[in-house]
Amino acid sequence: MTKLLEWLSILSAFFAVWYSLVGGYVKHKLIEENMKLIMISPIIFIILFGLYAVTVVLYRVLTFNDCKEAAEELQKEIIMAKKDLHDKGLRW
Amino acid sequence: MAATVSDSEITKSDKYSILLPTYNERENLPIIIWLIIKYLDNSGHDYEVIVIDDGSPDGTLEVAKQLQKIYGSDKIVLRPREKKLGLGTAYIHGIKHATGNFIIIMDADLSHHPKFIPNFIELQKKHDLDVVSGTRYKDGGGVYGWDFKRKLISRGANFITQLLLRPGASDLTGSFRLYKKDILQKLIDSCVSKGYVFQMEMIIRARQLEYTIGEVPITFVDRVYGVSKLGGSEIIQFAKALLYLFATT
16 A cells, blocks of 8 residues: 555545534534534644644754764864875875 | 574675765765775775766866776776766666675765764674665764755655655665665666655665665765755655655555
8 A cells, every 4th residue: 555545544534533523423412512623623633733743843953963073073084085195196 | 503604604705885976076086985995994894986987077087097096996996987877877887897795875975974884884784684774863863064944954854754654764865875786776676766866765665675774873964075955956856756655655
């Protein structure tokens, strides 16, 4: 099964549950009392997921390891390499 | 016991062919080769460097020839091509001439440091992995020389990719990897993308074909010489490849 089909099957399962509640196919006092909430629950879910995504991405951007030492080490090695290669007769 | 003996013989005969596709890397090539030699001689593994120059107008090939004289034609192998062709075909070209049973691919622009190669080799040996991929996104890994915007695009793209494709590897667009030779050949044969998204497809196909993938944290120092590119067209390419893989794998 492709990832697209996986997503579609899970989304349609959720949609089926939601639609059966909203469409009144399942009757229960609790459902009727919370109908407004159930109606907008997909939107709430999307907003919450969006917030989660933004938080995670921003956190990862801010904690992205700036490997300054690696850059400094490389600069030193470049100097050593140039000297050594020059001694070995490389001209470029 | 016989198995143990042949295992150690296999280990002894392991050879690593490092493929360096180059295009206008005259400045960087001597340094990357110097670093590879320094760290691999030190680790004691058998290796060769295969330089695949795509007809660079800046004379990369001339410099490569000088390097071959210094280090010997058993260590430095030159397999130039007439003109700039795709990355995938550069790898195929390199594999054809590789005498190792493992292939290491890396960029020649000094963003990938050869000091990590022994880590790749050790991890591969420990778990007999099919693919070992360098990662900038895991503990100890990182980048140097990226501004906020670049980091945001990178992290954002990575988040969406992980969500949609669940690839089983944290760094999909990186190109510092070790492959078993026959597996790299099979992966290239099954890939359709061109350009830098090719790297992403390789790892997704590896997951699809149920190859084992390991990861080594690497530091990525953005181009010392030359200009690093990430423009709108790269982002569109990436989005297209993502959707393609999402719908087909």
